[in-house]
Amino acid sequence: MNHKTPVELVYTSHPSWPLPETPKTKGNHGDRLSLSVLDSSFNPPTNAHLALARLPASSSPASEEATTPRTFDATLLLFSTKNADKTLKPGDATPSQRLHMMVLLARELQSQSADRGSPNIAVAVCQEPTFVGKSAVLKPFLDERIIALSSSAHVQFTFLVGFDTLERLFAPRYYGSEALMKDALGRFFSTSGDDSRVICARRTSGASYSQVDTKVLDAVAEYIDSGAVALVDIGEEVRTLSSSEVRDMVRNASNAWQRKVPRLIAAYIKENSLYAQ
Numbered sequence: 001m002n003h004k005t006p007v008e009l010v011y012t013s014h015p016s017w018p019l020p021e022t023p024k025t026k027g028n029h030g031d032r033l034s035l036s037v038l039d040s041s042f043n044p045p046t047n048a049h050l051a052l053a054r055l056p057a058s059s060s061p062a063s064e065e066a067t068t069p070r071t072f073d074a075t076l077l078l079f080s081t082k083n084a085d086k087t088l089k090p091g092d093a094t095p096s097q098r099l100h101m102m103v104l105l106a107r108e109l110q111s112q113s114a115d116r117g118s119p120n121i122a123v124a125v126c127q128e129p130t131f132v133g134k135s136a137v138l139k140p141f142l143d144e145r146i147i148a149l150s151s152s153a154h155v156q157f158t159f160l161v162g163f164d165t166l167e168r169l170f171a172p173r174y175y176g177s178e179a180l181m182k183d184a185l186g187r188f189f190s191t192s193g194d195d196s197r198v199i200c201a202r203r204t205s206g207a208s209y210s211q212v213d214t215k216v217l218d219a220v221a222e223y224i225d226s227g228a229v230a231l232v233d234i235g236e237e238v239r240t241l242s243s244s245e246v247r248d249m250v251r252n253a254s255n256a257w258q259r260k261v262p263r264l265i266a267a268y269i270k271e272n273s274l275y276a277q
Helices: 047-052 093-116 131-148 161-171 178-189 211-226 243-251 253-260 263-271
Strands: 007-012 031-039 076-079 121-128 153-161 196-201 229-232
Touching: 007 076, 031 121, 031 131, 031 161, 047 153, 047 161, 047 196, 076 131, 076 263, 093 121, 093 229, 093 263, 121 131, 121 161, 131 153, 131 161, 131 178, 131 253, 153 161, 161 196, 178 196, 211 229
Parallel strands: 031 076, 031 153, 076 121, 153 196, 196 229
Antiparallel strands: 007 121
């Protein structure tokens, strides 16, 4: 990993990413390019990550209803070597191992979407610990890359997150004060700023929210109403699935963990004896 650049691509499904691979469309100028960003510690990638990454663009805020779900133009799996809350623990996968698993996850997504056309996916690493920081470095990086690919497409980010991450995004403690948070989120969501959006997977179905979840929803209400944030369901089996649950199951020698991660990830964990200690 090269720490001299704010963002480093370690895998792309084709050389023209994030532009479409098809030559007849990748040269369009002035088009909006919808890019989904799945940022996580990927320790390890689970079926919940897979479900989030497969969410259609028609799930995104302010999207128009369509009979056929509209896919994102491109997808980015992003790993930060600095995390606002998490530090490397004994038995955890190393950053290099996580990036390897992210590439395997990308290939899993490619194999599942092959029937819907050429997959357009990449894996990248950065050092920003917060979402607003990641958005701020991704925008100039991708703008420069798109210009180098002879296009003037405008990128709109949609960050795919779980409910825990949504809570952190709207927590003043990560910004220094509520006023600083409001300013940072203003730039994050503004069409004249980073032009980012958020899709969040619900932790529960229907209206059965916990007291903590209700508090988070109250804090996010104005952003949901404005169309900057959307809440979606990703399925009962993966809604509450976490990487820590998988790690614990591996550590406790429960073979059930293999059903909770994509096939290629399960094989990698076994081959490298990850999380066994």
